[in-house]
Amino acid sequence: MEAIRLFGINDELVEKYNCSLCGTEIKYTYEFKNKIYGCECIKKVTGHDVSYWIVENGKINVEATEKRERDRKGEMDEFEAKVLKNAWIVEFLEPFTQNNDFAYNLMDTLKQRPIEYLSERQISIIAEMYAKSSGKKGSKAYNEKYNQFYEMLK
Ligand SMILES: [Zn+2]
Numbered sequence: 001m002e003a004i005r006l007f008g009i010n011d012e013l014v015e016k017y018n019c020s021l022c023g024t025e026i027k028y029t030y031e032f033k034n035k036i037y038g039c040e041c042i043k044k045v046t047g048h049d050v051s052y053w054i055v056e057n058g059k060i061n062v063e064a065t066e067k068r069e070r071d072r073k074g075e076m077d078e079f080e081a082k083v084l085k086n087a088w089i090v091e092f093l094e095p096f097t098q099n100n101d102f103a104y105n106l107m108d109t110l111k112q113r114p115i116e117y118l119s120e121r122q123i124s125i126i127a128e129m130y131a132k133s134s135g136k137k138g139s140k141a142y143n144e145k146y147n148q149f150y151e152m153l154k
Pocket of ligand 1: 019021038041
């Protein structure tokens, strides 16, 4: 990361710079291997998303930027881990989705997002479906299965 440097902000530069890759006149200029790039193209050339970099007084605060990158990665890992936890619910819903758009949409959301993206009502509908697989609504078996669903979400 140290190899890339914020060259300057074009407003402050006497000379105007164009991106070495796409040729557009650029506002935020980055230098990498003696060439100047804009923030989109520096991403392509180096693989670093500089729009997340923390710049102070024209210099990249490497420590703060790396911390933010780690935090972002941690948040993404947490998101993915939560989506993976939905696997058993997705599997349960799958047979209901053939002619049921409602069930299909619930399953589709759970395949891509943590369960918090569903409303409490939507979650309770899945809990009811799950409980009904064991017995009639209000029966002991139903109630146990209903509670078991919420236990498994923890
Ligand atoms: Zn460019």
